[in-house]
Amino acid sequence: MDYAFDLFHERELVEKVTVRRKHIRELVFRLLAENKVDRPPVPVERIARSQTVLIRKQAVDDTVSGFLYRNISTDKKLIGVNKRQHPNRQRFTVAHELGHLLLHSVSDVHVDKAFSVKHRDERSSEGMDVEEMEANLFAAELLVPVHFLQDDLKRLGDLDLLHDEKIAQLAKLYRVSNQAMAVRLSHLGYLDI
Amino acid sequence: MPAGEKSDFLQVYRVVGERIRNERKRQNITQDELATEIGLTRTSITNVEKGRQKILLHTLVQIAAYLGTSPERLLSTDDANAEIQLPDNLSAPVRNWIMHSISSTNANSLKK
Numbered sequence: 001m002d003y004a005f006d007l008f009h010e011r012e013l014v015e016k017v018t019v020r021r022k023h024i025r026e027l028v029f030r031l032l033a034e035n036k037v038d039r040p041p042v043p044v045e046r047i048a049r050s051q052t053v054l055i056r057k058q059a060v061d062d063t064v065s066g067f068l069y070r071n072i073s074t075d076k077k078l079i080g081v082n083k084r085q086h087p088n089r090q091r092f093t094v095a096h097e098l099g100h101l102l103l104h105s106v107s108d109v110h111v112d113k114a115f116s117v118k119h120r121d122e123r124s125s126e127g128m129d130v131e132e133m134e135a136n137l138f139a140a141e142l143l144v145p146v147h148f149l150q151d152d153l154k155r156l157g158d159l160d161l162l163h164d165e166k167i168a169q170l171a172k173l174y175r176v177s178n179q180a181m182a183v184r185l186s187h188l189g190y191l192d193i
Numbered sequence: 194m195p196a197g198e199k200s201d202f203l204q205v206y207r208v209v210g211e212r213i214r215n216e217r218k219r220q221n222i223t224q225d226e227l228a229t230e231i232g233l234t235r236t237s238i239t240n241v242e243k244g245r246q247k248i249l250l251h252t253l254v255q256i257a258a259y260l261g262t263s264p265e266r267l268l269s270t271d272d273a274n275a276e277i278q279l280p281d282n283l284s285a286p287v288r289n290w291i292m293h294s295i296s297s298t299n300a301n302s303l304k305k
Binding site: 054056058060061064069076080108109111 | 278
């Protein structure tokens with residue numbers, strides 16, 4: 001039940017959203033600046049609320065991670081988070097759903113299954129895959145902003161010596177799982193995995 | 194009450210009927226099947242769906258239960274709320290959580 005899955009999947013499909021990569025990063029930078037966030041951990045819930053999103057948490061079975069709802073007539077926005085999952089996973093859920101909200105035209109309910117890779121296989125539409133990918137990319141950018149990471153890596157010293165302990169230290173600092181941090185570092189070219 | 198206003202209220206049968214029809218068709222349930230399940234004739238189902246027959250409260254409850262939805266949702270005057278379609282393969286607790294969160298959100302917005 002780890003979202004490193006999602007991030008791995010993102011890497012496989014990365015070519016398909018090259019166009020939006022810049023847009024997503026700029027959007028994240030703007031959100032961080034508007035909310036005066038300049039260091040990890042990124043307060044994802046506060047940032048979501050700054051976009052007038054309500055957050056509802058409940059412990060339900062592990063089949064879903066969360067959902068996004070937008071009422072098109074009243075513009076009420078709601079993110080539901082499955083409280084049964086690990087706090088780091090909950091942060092990812094909020095970030096992922098916020099990504100859908102800001103990037104895609106969700107006009108009703110969007111439910112995210114816990115096993116999103118399996119869920120993807122069940123879907124025929126490639127368009128949906130791109131939306132999931134973009135939401136995952138948004139989450140990765142928001143939870144581990146590249147400019148924060150650069151500063152922390154400078155502080156931690158030699159990048160060639162990124163071993164498990166340093167990765168765990170970074171993961172703790174950003175409140176993401178070790179796997180997610182490893183994938184993010186690899187993605188940004190700091191680590192070979 | 195002016196006549197026009199009364200007929201406006203009767204619209205509710207047409208709206209509820211349409212929602213029942215949409216939900217039934219979405220799930221590929223036939224009128225025959227629904228009729229058999231709740232003990233009505235197929236013609237009655239047709240008439241309920243067209244709003245020509247005034248649905249009884251307990252029939253609404255039965256139909257909602259068979260379609261896996263709630264009478265509130267079929268009756269809702271908030272169209273955005275009524276039209277919410279969740280994926281089919283969600284567990285009942287998940288479904289309830291989502292529907293309840295959404296309706297409480299929309300209720301709060303009405304109070305304001």
